[in-house]
Amino acid sequence: MGKKDLRKDRKDLYSPKAGISEVDVPRMRFIAVTHEGAPDNERAQEAAEILLGLSYAVRMSLTADGHDHEVMPLEMVLGSEDAPYGSGDRETWEWTMMIRQPDVLDEGLFRSLRAAAERYGPELDTGSAYLTDIEEGRSVQMLHAGSYGSIGGSVAEMRTYMEDREYAARGPLRQIYAAGPGGVEESNQRTILRFPVIRLTVMI
Numbered sequence: 001m002g003k004k005d006l007r008k009d010r011k012d013l014y015s016p017k018a019g020i021s022e023v024d025v026p027r028m029r030f031i032a033v034t035h036e037g038a039p040d041n042e043r044a045q046e047a048a049e050i051l052l053g054l055s056y057a058v059r060m061s062l063t064a065d066g067h068d069h070e071v072m073p074l075e076m077v078l079g080s081e082d083a084p085y086g087s088g089d090r091e092t093w094e095w096t097m098m099i100r101q102p103d104v105l106d107e108g109l110f111r112s113l114r115a116a117a118e119r120y121g122p123e124l125d126t127g128s129a130y131l132t133d134i135e136e137g138r139s140v141q142m143l144h145a146g147s148y149g150s151i152g153g154s155v156a157e158m159r160t161y162m163e164d165r166e167y168a169a170r171g172p173l174r175q176i177y178a179a180g181p182g183g184v185e186e187s188n189q190r191t192i193l194r195f196p197v198i199r200l201t202v203m204i
Helices: 041-064 107-120 148-164
Strands: 020-036 074-078 094-101 130-145 167-169 173-179 190-199
Touching: 020 041, 020 148, 020 190, 041 074, 041 094, 041 107, 130 148, 148 167, 148 173, 148 190
Parallel strands: none
Antiparallel strands: 020 094, 020 130, 074 094, 074 173, 130 190, 167 190, 173 190
């Protein structure tokens, strides 16, 4: 059995074309870490280390059982269902960093791998990681080209698109780091931005 790449199963979700599009996002499994406040460099770096370490441990374990797969890119959601996204006081934000996992990863294996990671890397708060399933459903997404600090313009475009079609965000803004940041020039960074949406009026 060859190595499975979940990105190739849904290219519309992980390799979108330029511009704004609408997609249906199915239930997917993630290892995640959640924090409150601005995603400062120190906490974001620690979350990334925890998630990548666990994701490669999952890959090694599942490969031994015949389920080899590519490790997926880091993702982050900013906001909550009550406050999907805002550029105001960053200290009021809630953010969750995560990496998608194969559906065959169950809670028992995850807890075993997390416990092993805690023993071998006690300096990291690996116990804060958890396994979760998320289904965003109908969503509006856009591929942002450029630095992460400049996504505000793309988010504004998405909001205009949503307002014109009488959509409202019904969940936090998702950022999928398709290219970068490590070793990638800002001009070459690529971030997939996605809002789960609900229509404000019923079309007759």
